[in-house]
Amino acid sequence: MISDIYDVIHRRRDVRSQFTGEPITADALDRILTAAHAAPSVGLSQPWDFIVIRDRGLRESFHRHVQAERDTFAAGLDAEARDRFSRIEIDGVLESTLSIVVTYDADRGGPTVLGRHTIADAGLYSVCLAIQNLWLAATAEHFGVGWVSFYREQFLQKLLDIPTPIRPVAWLCLGPITHLQPVPDLERHGWRQRRSLQTAIHSNRWSPRPATT
Amino acid sequence: MISDIYDVIHRRRDVRSQFTGEPITADALDRILTAAHAAPSVGLSQPWDFIVIRDRGLRESFHRHVQAERDTFAAGLDAEARDRFSRIEIDGVLESTLSIVVTYDADRGGPTVLGRHTIADAGLYSVCLAIQNLWLAATAEHFGVGWVSFYREQFLQKLLDIPTPIRPVAWLCLGPITHLQPVPDLERHGWRQRRSLQTAIHSNRWSPRPATT
Numbered sequence: 001m002i003s004d005i006y007d008v009i010h011r012r013r014d015v016r017s018q019f020t021g022e023p024i025t026a027d028a029l030d031r032i033l034t035a036a037h038a039a040p041s042v043g044l045s046q047p048w049d050f051i052v053i054r055d056r057g058l059r060e061s062f063h064r065h066v067q068a069e070r071d072t073f074a075a076g077l078d079a080e081a082r083d084r085f086s087r088i089e090i091d092g093v094l095e096s097t098l099s100i101v102v103t104y105d106a107d108r109g110g111p112t113v114l115g116r117h118t119i120a121d122a123g124l125y126s127v128c129l130a131i132q133n134l135w136l137a138a139t140a141e142h143f144g145v146g147w148v149s150f151y152r153e154q155f156l157q158k159l160l161d162i163p164t165p166i167r168p169v170a171w172l173c174l175g176p177i178t179h180l181q182p183v184p185d186l187e188r189h190g191w192r193q194r195r196s197l198q199t200a201i202h203s204n205r206w207s208p209r210p211a212t213t
Numbered sequence: 214m215i216s217d218i219y220d221v222i223h224r225r226r227d228v229r230s231q232f233t234g235e236p237i238t239a240d241a242l243d244r245i246l247t248a249a250h251a252a253p254s255v256g257l258s259q260p261w262d263f264i265v266i267r268d269r270g271l272r273e274s275f276h277r278h279v280q281a282e283r284d285t286f287a288a289g290l291d292a293e294a295r296d297r298f299s300r301i302e303i304d305g306v307l308e309s310t311l312s313i314v315v316t317y318d319a320d321r322g323g324p325t326v327l328g329r330h331t332i333a334d335a336g337l338y339s340v341c342l343a344i345q346n347l348w349l350a351a352t353a354e355h356f357g358v359g360w361v362s363f364y365r366e367q368f369l370q371k372l373l374d375i376p377t378p379i380r381p382v383a384w385l386c387l388g389p390i391t392h393l394q395p396v397p398d399l400e401r402h403g404w405r406q407r408r409s410l411q412t413a414i415h416s417n418r419w420s421p422r423p424a425t426t
Contacts, residue, residue, distance in 0.1 A: 005218040005353045009248045009346055035222045037410045039345065042362055044399040046408055051415040058417060073330050081325070090328070103419075112294070114404060115303070115362030117286050121337070122362050125382065128341030129348075132252065133222055136349070140218045149255055149328030149335050162419045169338065186257040191327060195259055197250045202264040204271060205374045206316075 003140035011180055012135060015144030016089035018177040019096040028141050032174075035137035036102075041126035042116050045109030048127045048169075051101040051160055061159055062151070062171065063093040069150040088189050091148045097175030101160060102131055104167045127169045134172070144177035216353035224393055225348060228357030229302035231390040232309040241354050245387075248350035249315075254339035255329050258322030261340045261382075264314040264373055274372055275364065275384065276306040282363040301402050304361045310388030314373060315344055317380045340382045347385070357390035 033050055041047060053059060070090055074082050093099060104127045109116075116122045135145045148171040156168045186192050199209060246263055254260060266272060283303055287295050306312060317340045322329075329335045348358045361384040369381040399405050412422060 002215060002217045003219075004215045005221050005349055006216075006244070006248065008218050009251050009350065012251070012253070014253050031219070033414065034410055035219065037413060038222050038225070040225070040227050040348070040360065044397055044405040044407065046413070049413050049415060049419075051417070051419060053417050055417045069331055073325075073327070076330070077325060085327070088327070109405070112286075112290060114286070114298070114301070114399065117289070118282055118365055119362055124334070124337075125341045125344075128338045129345040131338075132342040132345035133349075135253070135342075136218055136346075137222065147253065149332055152331055160418045163421075166419070184257055186327065192257040192322070194257065197247055200250060200259070200262050201246065202262060204264070204266050204268045206262075206264060206376065206379070208376075 008136050008139045012139040013144070013180045013184060015146045015173070015177055015180070016092045016185060018144055018179055018181070019092045019173065020176045020178060021095055021097055022176040024097050024143065024175060032134055032137045032141060036130040036134035039126065039130035039133045041129070042122040043109055043114035045113050045116070045123060045126065047105045047108040047123045048130045049103045049105065049166070051103065053099040053101060058159060059093050059099060062156070063091065065155050066091050066093065066148060066150045069152070073150065084189060084191055088185060088191060090150050092146045092173045093148065096144070096146065096173035100134070100172045100174055101156065101168055102127060102134075102170045102172065103162060104169050105165070106167070107165055124169065131170055131172070138174055143175055144180065146173040147171070148173065218349075221349050221352045225352040226357070226393045226397060228359045228386070228390055228393070229305045229398060231357055231392055231394070232305045232386065233389045233391060234308055234310055235389040237310050237356065237388060245347055245350045245354060249343040249347035252339065252343035252346045254342070255335040256322055256327035258326050258329070258336060258339065260318045260321040260336045261343045262316045262318065262379070264316065266312040266314060271372060272306050272312060275369070276304065278365075278368050279304050279306065279361060279363045282365070286363065297402060297404055301398060301404060303363050305359045305386045306361065309357070309359065309386035313347070313385045313387055314369065314381055315340060315347075315383045315385065316375060317382050318378070319380070320378055337382065344383050344385070351387055356388055357393065359386040360384070361386065
């Protein structure tokens with residue numbers, strides 16, 4: 001099966017509502033995790049781990065936590081924004097086939113990780129590169145991925161027995177979907193518009209731009 | 214042109230020594246930056262910017278800084294590691310066609326970025342997802358990308374007039390190359406071996422593993 005990379009990059013969406021809950025074959029999951037694991041990493045430290053979560057009870061506990069954090073966020077919005085927010089799905093934890101929590105181990109690679117002495121966050125950056133590989137591979141497999149951000153790291157560490165130095169970076173919902181939306185949910189629901197690429201490009205040095213919100 | 218995503222993900226390398234310095238067409242650069250800009254972002258904040266650096270003087274200044282940081286790192290190694298490190302190239306700033314600095318603007322998206330109230334670093338994560346899109350698109354275009362980590366953020370902010378709240382996340386060398394190495398440089402030079410995927414996978418909860426360095 002050939003999946004053109006540009007097609008995948010542009011079709012990819014952050015999925016909340018379109019999960020079907022159908023099974024994922026072991027082969028497909030292996031291809032997706034192998035792609036994640038092939039990401040670049042500072043000093044070849046590969047500081048990521050992948051916790052594959054199928055357990056229903058764990059997913060229900062996480063989902064309750066996410067809903068509570070949703071209420072906290074909504075309480076800080078003005079009435080008009082709260083109304084728009086009420087129409088936006090923020091997770092597909094219970095509807096998707098499984099979840100993958102991606103973690104960061106800052107101790108991986110020993111005390112002298114090549115390239116990390118100057119930039120403390122470089123290991124964290126590597127974990128994110130693995131996440132994007134995972135996301136694109138899953139899209140190529142015709143699955144959806146939804147990155148859930150409405151959680152506290154400490155809650156997740158406790159729920160999944162993640163020891164203290166290791167940090168959860170993402171909770172990703174994964175599975176077959178009915179379809180991918182052509183327009184991101186937040187744009188469809190009038191939360192926020194995408195900016196044009198031209199406003200993001202600078203030549204040689206930073207050039208001040210009209211403020212974008 | 215069709216580039217299979219799995220092929221690109223597995224061929225991709227962090228390039229230092231194989232740059233030819235040949236030109237990049239405006240169309241190819243546009244496809245690469247458009248791919249980066251299509252990355253997911255927390256709350257659709259798209260907090261990245263891309264500074265495209267062709268200026269020779271800027272690249273020479275940066276290269277001198279990188280070499281000084283290389284010396285600092287080498288001074289902290291024992292004799293055996295220093296000897297291995299001496300054979301490793303850490304950048305292709307002067308040999309590559311151009312560089313792209315990718316930055317993070319934490320103020321983009323206003324005070325209430327949807328999904329960022331719980332995780333302060335979520336915007337930084339988004340920038341890294343854009344970097345991986347860029348890297349894969351460049352690989353599909355048969356270019357090399359090399360992420361240089363041997364620099365201080367403050368040096369780069371001053372060199373490129375990047376205002377204080379905005380943070381440089383990556384200096385990426387980009388351009389045509391002679392070839393991609395089948396094995397990562399750090400593994401070829403005996404600095405570090407890759408770990409197997411199986412050591413990175415956990416089921417439902419974190420499972421302690423034999424310590425890996």
